[in-house]
Amino acid sequence: MKIGNETKKKMLHEMIRIRRFEEVSGGLYRGGIITGALHTGEGQEAIPVGVCMNLREDDYLQSSHRGHGHVLAKGGEFKPMMAELFGKTTGYCRGRGGSMHFACVEKNILGTNGIVGAGVPIAAGVGYSIKYRGTDQLVACFMGDGACNTGAFHEGINIASVLDAPVLFVIENNQWAISVPRKWSDRLEDLSQRHSSYNIPGETVDGNDVLAVYGSVNKAVKEIRAGKGPILIECKTYRWKGHHAGEPASLNYRDPDEVKAWLKKCPIKKLGKQLIDENVISQADIAKMTEDIDRELDEAVEFAKKSPLPDAGALFDNLYV
Ligand SMILES: Cc1ncc(C[n+]2csc(CCOP(=O)(O)OP(=O)(O)O)c2C)c(N)n1
DSSP states (O other): OOOOHHHHHHHHHHHHHHHHHHHHHHHHHHTTSSOSOOOOOTTOTHHHHHHHTTOOTTSEEEOOSSOHHHHHHTTOOHHHHHHHHTTOTTSTTTTSSOGGGOOBGGGTEEEOOSSTTTHHHHHHHHHHHHHHHTOOOOEEEEEEGGGGGSHHHHHHHHHHHHTTOOEEEEEEEOSEETTEEGGGTOOOSOGGGGGGGGTOOEEEEETTOHHHHHHHHHHHHHHHHTTOOOEEEEEEOOOOSOSSTTOOGGGOOSOHHHHHHHHTTOHHHHHHHHHHHTTSSOHHHHHHHHHHHHHHHHHHHHHHHHSOOOOGGGTTTTOOO
16 A cells, blocks of 8 residues: 555654653663563564554554553554652553553553453443444454463453454464463464464564554454454564563573564664655664654653652552442
């Protein structure tokens, strides 16, 4: 499909925004400034951007434990995200959620989720609610390859299929589930093959090519809005860093050559080079874009540092029994 230059520039900007958020938050974690669990997605930026740039503001997002990129691509802002990681009251969830429970109801961001696969049946339910209300919204549901072997995955996609629910299921196949290589977990060549069990469309795309992800999702979104039911898209990519930001490099369970080969397929460098070759943007423009993002990130970190911690007396607020 033909994608305009302004859209391509926005894609590059959004991917750099995600990359820098991940690098900075991972650094803060390793420096002991923020605590809790933190899963970053360096190398996987083309997927949230290629998907979410096809969504409308009123569409829903259901994310996974590796979800900062999804939230940012759906309009999440640095300050409340950073404050949430710091556990501060100015965070999206007033500091009670952290990395694995980012939610922003105003933007229809339903949440990142620490339970692998748990977002799939939630998305099926949200899809059913959309159908029941008769709107043409949809829900994009992200999951890792590890989620595809959970019961929740099968139950959730099956019920979405039976209900013709407007859900886009996106598998971010980054080849590893913690230290388990993908090939140890199933006998499929492509995880999108799972589509046949539920009689829904399925496709595998290069998850490091933002234009390919965008194009495939663009078609899928049109079908889903037209009432044709759910679609499954697998995006093949790679997790550059450890499973979580605190994983010691000495664990060494991956072949360094495998990591090196994937580092060469950087989605940001790929699009950046293409745009430079096409004279759409210069190296200096990219440097300026990154500087501006970094300034905004610095401000977000300062904002988070200065924001108040929740009051101990508020511990039981918003708990229902
Ligand atoms: C139901 C459940 N089982 C196990 C875990 C522990 N766990 C956390 S992340 C993870 C691996 C997930 O791998 P994948 O879905 O491929 O996502 P990735 O981390 O590679 O992005 C596991 C097993 C969990 N959080 N939830």
